[in-house]
Amino acid sequence: MALEQKLSLKLSQKLVMTPSLQQAIKLLQMTRMELETLVTQELVENPVLEDMEIRQEAEDKKEAEAEEAKEGQVEEGDSIENIDLDAFFGETWESGGYPSMREHREDFRPENNLTVEPDLYDHLLWQLHMAETEPIEREIAEVIIGNLNPEGFLVATLEELCDSGFERDDEGYREEDVLAALDRVRSFDPPGIACRDLRESLLLQLQRQEEGEDSLAYQMVRDHWQAFLKRQFPAIAKTLGVALQELKPAVDRIKSLETRPGRRFGNERAHYIEPDVHVHRVSGEYVIQINDDGLPRLRVSRAYRSMLQKMKHDSSQTEAKQYIKEKMRSALWLIKSLDQRQRTIYKVANSIVAQQREFLEHGIDHLRPMVLRDVAEDIGMHESTVSRVVSNKYIHTPRGVFPMKFFFHSGIDREYGENISSLTVKRKIQHMIDAEDPKKPLSDSELMRVLNREGIQIARRTVAKYRDELSIPSSTERKKIF
Numbered sequence: 001m002a003l004e005q006k007l008s009l010k011l012s013q014k015l016v017m018t019p020s021l022q023q024a025i026k027l028l029q030m031t032r033m034e035l036e037t038l039v040t041q042e043l044v045e046n047p048v049l050e051d052m053e054i055r056q057e058a059e060d061k062k063e064a065e066a067e068e069a070k071e072g073q074v075e076e077g078d079s080i081e082n083i084d085l086d087a088f089f090g091e092t093w094e095s096g097g098y099p100s101m102r103e104h105r106e107d108f109r110p111e112n113n114l115t116v117e118p119d120l121y122d123h124l125l126w127q128l129h130m131a132e133t134e135p136i137e138r139e140i141a142e143v144i145i146g147n148l149n150p151e152g153f154l155v156a157t158l159e160e161l162c163d164s165g166f167e168r169d170d171e172g173y174r175e176e177d178v179l180a181a182l183d184r185v186r187s188f189d190p191p192g193i194a195c196r197d198l199r200e201s202l203l204l205q206l207q208r209q210e211e212g213e214d215s216l217a218y219q220m221v222r223d224h225w226q227a228f229l230k231r232q233f234p235a236i237a238k239t240l241g242v243a244l245q246e247l248k249p250a251v252d253r254i255k256s257l258e259t260r261p262g263r264r265f266g267n268e269r270a271h272y273i274e275p276d277v278h279v280h281r282v283s284g285e286y287v288i289q290i291n292d293d294g295l296p297r298l299r300v301s302r303a304y305r306s307m308l309q310k311m312k313h314d315s316s317q318t319e320a321k322q323y324i325k326e327k328m329r330s331a332l333w334l335i336k337s338l339d340q341r342q343r344t345i346y347k348v349a350n351s352i353v354a355q356q357r358e359f360l361e362h363g364i365d366h367l368r369p370m371v372l373r374d375v376a377e378d379i380g381m382h383e384s385t386v387s388r389v390v391s392n393k394y395i396h397t398p399r400g401v402f403p404m405k406f407f408f409h410s411g412i413d414r415e416y417g418e419n420i421s422s423l424t425v426k427r428k429i430q431h432m433i434d435a436e437d438p439k440k441p442l443s444d445s446e447l448m449r450v451l452n453r454e455g456i457q458i459a460r461r462t463v464a465k466y467r468d469e470l471s472i473p474s475s476t477e478r479k480k481i482f
Contacts, residue, residue: 024336024337024340024341025388027337027338027341028341028344028385028388028389029388029389029391029392030392031276031392031393032274032276032291032295032393033274035295035341036294036295039295039296039298039334039338040296042331042334043296043298046327046330046331046334047301047304047327048300048301048304048324048327048328048330048331049298049299049300049301049331049334050298050299050300050301051296051297051298052296052297052298052299053296053297117265118265119265119266120148120150120152120262120265120266121145121146121148123189123265124145124148124185124188124193125142125145127188127189128141128142128145128184128185128188131184133184136173136177137177137180137181137184138181140161140165140173140177140178140181141181141184141185143161143164143181144156144161144178144181144182144185144194145185145194147160147161148193148194148262149262150262150266151260151261151262151263152190152192152193152194152195152201152260152261152262152263153194153195153196153197153201153261153262154182154194154195154196158175158178158179161173161178161182162174162175162178182194186204190258190261190262190264190265191204191205191208191209191258191261192204192205192208192257192258192261193261193262195261198259199221199225201258201259201261202221202254202257203218203221203222205257205258205261206218206221206253206254206257211253215250216240216242216246216247216249216250217250217251217253217254219240220236220240220247220250220251220254221254224236224239224240228254231476231477231479231481233247233251233481233482234481244481244482245482247482248482251482273394273401274291274394275291275394275395275396275401276290276291276345276393276394276395276404277289277290277291277345277346277349277393277394277395277396277404278290278291278395278396279349279353279360279395279396279397279398280398281360281398286353286357286360288346288349288350288353290342290345290346290349292342298331298334298335298338299335300328300331300332300335304324304327304328305328307324308321308324308325308328311324344381344385344389345389345393347379347381348375348379348386348389348390348404349395349404350379351374351375351378351379352370352375352395352404352407354378355368355370355374355375355378355407356368356370356407359399359407360397360398360399363399364399364423364424364427365424365427367407367409367421367423367424368418368421369409369410369411369412369418369419369420369421369422370407370408370409370421371408371410372386372387372390372408389404390403390404390405390408391405406423409421409422409423410422412425412456412457412458412462413456413457414455414456414457415455415457416455420456422466425451425456425458425466426466426469426470428451428454428456429447429451429463429466429467429470429472430470430472432447432450433447433467433472433478436478438478438479438480439479439480440479441475441478441479442475443475444460444463444464444467444474444475445460447463447467448460448463451463
């Protein structure tokens with residue numbers, strides 16, 4: 001069988017992502033702060049782009065300086081010799097310089113004004129360096145501190161800590177030295193640090209609070225931990241030989257302990273939200289306004305357009321012309337993509353406001369079930385485009401600031417009337433649990449039956465799912481024993 005090469009023509013259709021389309025999609029799913037960063041970077045890298053407001057301010061400043069220079073010129077016939085410099089600068093020269101030069105200024109350094117709080121690792125190392133310890137104990141303690149997770153628990157075993165000393169010598173760390181260093185770290189603040197699990201941490205915290213081993217709280221954690229987790233307090237009281245009510249102060253003491261010792265040293269910063277869309281109520285109608293504050297108003301530089309026009313017939317500057325054309329094409333793509341982004345966001349926001357008017361008027365109980373397809377069909381766009389628009393964007397309404405994704409929830413069938421939003425059902429479940437009897441909490445089946453009586457067709461598994469999403473414990477865990 002012989003193989004031969006052939007040339008053939010084939011006509012086919014396929015979707016090609018042009019650079020302008022890729023840029024438009026990329027801009028569409030950016031947050032407002034990401035967009036500001038990108039535009040600022042483009043202004044720096046592309047000389048053809050310029051900010052209209054900054055350019056106008058620069059031109060106004062230039063005109064003002066020219067006017068001041070014109071007014072400040074020495075009149076004809078006057079000369080520098082005819083000006084009394086001693087009288088003009090008398091106060092300055094008598095004082096020995098400008099007042100700002102005489103003042104004592106502290107050396108300004110940015111690093112002296114940083115406000116980053118120390119994390120758990122730094123806090124423990126500071127205590128270790130302040131303590132009087134042997135070199136070997138300090139070395140092992142640093143290894144232990146380095147093996148703590150952000151919650152303050154030890155993630156390395158005793159054997160692994162001993163083996164970590166092999167880099168120092170062939171024998172590694174001795175077990176007694178590791179245990180001594182571990183006790184040293186556990187004596188540091190915060191209490192309960194460097195333990196292997198929650199039970200060990202709670203016992204250490206009770207010891208730090210001078211709770212003796214004979215106390216009910218200590219015995220409960222040490223000897224009846226599994227029963228405590230399952231809230232089997234009557235069985236624990238019977239085993240310890242005390243009345244159930246006598247166990248309550250001990251249980252309250254345990255509940256007051258810290259379950260994550262390193263929590264307060266977390267460096268999580270507040271996430272500030274700047275809405276992309278503002279919705280205002282004017283004369284009974286809702287007006288949508290896109291938030292453009294802080295975003296530069298871009299335009300193509302007139303100077304470069306004029307330069308390109310002058311080089312049009314100059315064949316000696318081919319590279320320069322090509323460079324300016326590419327930068328100008330990139331600038332036009334960016335301006336067009338930004339304009340398209342703002343228009344698309346406006347269309348999506350307008351559709352959301354139109355379909356969720358009852359929510360804006362009366363509150364969350366009137367939130368209408370809505371999916372991406374509803375908005376996509378309303379504005380004549382694809383669902384993926386709507387998904388990119390609502391991703392990581394916020395809308396400011398008279399009801400508060402919400403993520404744009406907040407308005408998209410599946411609907412649950414009702415025997416009468418329109419479908420009800422899943423968010424409204426969650427709110428009903430939250431209200432029913434808040435109003436329940438703590439001694440007889442509502443189970444998932446009972447919650448389901450109450451909702452069914454209201455005409456909401458929902459399964460028990462769905463109730464359990466919504467309850468978990470609301471971070472509400474089960475009825476067994478909610479039951480008040482004392």
